[in-house]
Amino acid sequence: MNPRPAVVARRLIVLGAAAGVALGVWPADRPRRIGYISFFPRPSSGAVPVFDAFFAGMREQGYEEGRDYVMDWRDTGGKPEGLDAHAAALVADGVDLFFCLTTGAAMAAKRATSAIPIVFSGVSDPVMSGLVPSLARPGGNLTGMSAVDDELHGKRFELLRELLPQAREVAVLWMPDWVVNRNELTQIEALAPRLGIRIRRVELNRVEDIAAVIPPLGRTRTDALFILPAPWHVYSSAELVTAATQARLPTIGVERYHHAGGALLTYGADIAALARRAAGYVDRIFKGAKPADLPVQQPQTFELLINLKTALAVGVAVPSRLLLRADEVVR
Incomplete structure (x- = not known):
């Protein structure tokens, strides 16, 4: 010392x-x-x-x-x-x-x-x-x-494809009022087509709108919900993930607080x-x-975090190869 x-x-x-x-x-x-x-x-x-x-x-x-x-x-x-x-x-x-x-x-x-x-x-x-x-x-x-790392979103969508090989449409939850999300959304919309994935933009600026925005997605062709970070997620990720899980939507997070809130798969910086x-x-x-x-x-260094309880709730079988690579698994 x-x-x-x-x-x-x-x-x-x-x-x-x-x-x-x-x-x-x-x-x-x-x-x-x-x-x-x-x-x-x-x-x-x-x-x-x-x-x-x-x-x-x-x-x-x-x-x-x-x-x-x-x-x-x-x-x-x-x-x-x-x-x-x-x-x-x-x-x-x-x-x-x-x-x-x-x-x-x-x-x-x-x-x-x-x-x-x-x-x-x-x-x-x-x-x-x-x-x-x-x-x-x-x-x-x-x-x-x-x-932030320039390759992170590409890696996240590769993991999403491993988790959900049949996925064709992914809803990206973003906050238009948060400038960081605009750049991230542009990156995602450029890379997703290379993996055969369509992007559906879903705007959500505040926690009070979760009930109006998330449940209807479960009645669309959306295969998963990709959650871009926003300031209010720090204290309300659990509400967000719970609503998505009830709508039978697998959730992909990018920050550890998304994992703490119950997101099915989270990949990001350590x-x-x-x-x-x-x-x-x-x-x-x-x-x-x-x-x-x-x-x-x-x-x-980066972390792959998986929640098997959430996976079970939305009917997703997590491949063993992902579980073996995970840094943390909630069972």
Whole structure:
């Protein structure tokens, strides 16, 4: 383990409503404050692998929670609104750094400050969402780990074809108000025909519309529901997947929260590994590096997650070759 950093960091202090920033010297014996905004309260240890991975990554860098840093956790109680207010409050309280695990949280932090460093991890597409202008040169006060790889959607549809070899039409659930989805949908519509699959666009902007949008799909020729990520899925994936399962639609997810919500098959970046790597960026910033000089990194490892309970409910037999390759199987 590395020794506890001896470098004296500069602390950004926000003063008053004008948010004027003054640079001060940070006492070496005071724990650094990391602001974290979320839809949910902090989980207990072991409940969510991604948080445990971040804390493990911090320990690898020589930091112990409580001794070297404290997490200032603010949550919205599972409600979609409130991230901006929490981000602004943390800025006013003078946190030293933001750590964000969702695109929505990172965007709220960016709206709240252009000075305090922000490290994100596992976000959908930091360029398309407007978090950074480019991966190589993020500029500004944000950097971190992206969950996007150019080949991911192609791999997901190959897996879908293995799971459902007779599938001819796939409904792609997307959120028109979410800019990231537009680019992803364009990619999917370009690659799907090569696999003999038609794409049906299905718009869904909010959780309240699930009951009106999903059940009717079960009465069409749609063979599966492919779920593009949207901010509200973080806290409502279970409702979405339940509605699709009741409509006898196999669900293909792209984020671990889709798997947590019960999606039949999910393939995406290993977000726990990303969070562990993000701790290295936190360490470098604490030692004086600027976020603008740290390129956004892309995933190196990926996860195949399968839910056999959901498969049984929709009448799909998962091929043994997929089960053998799966990183996690819910039975």
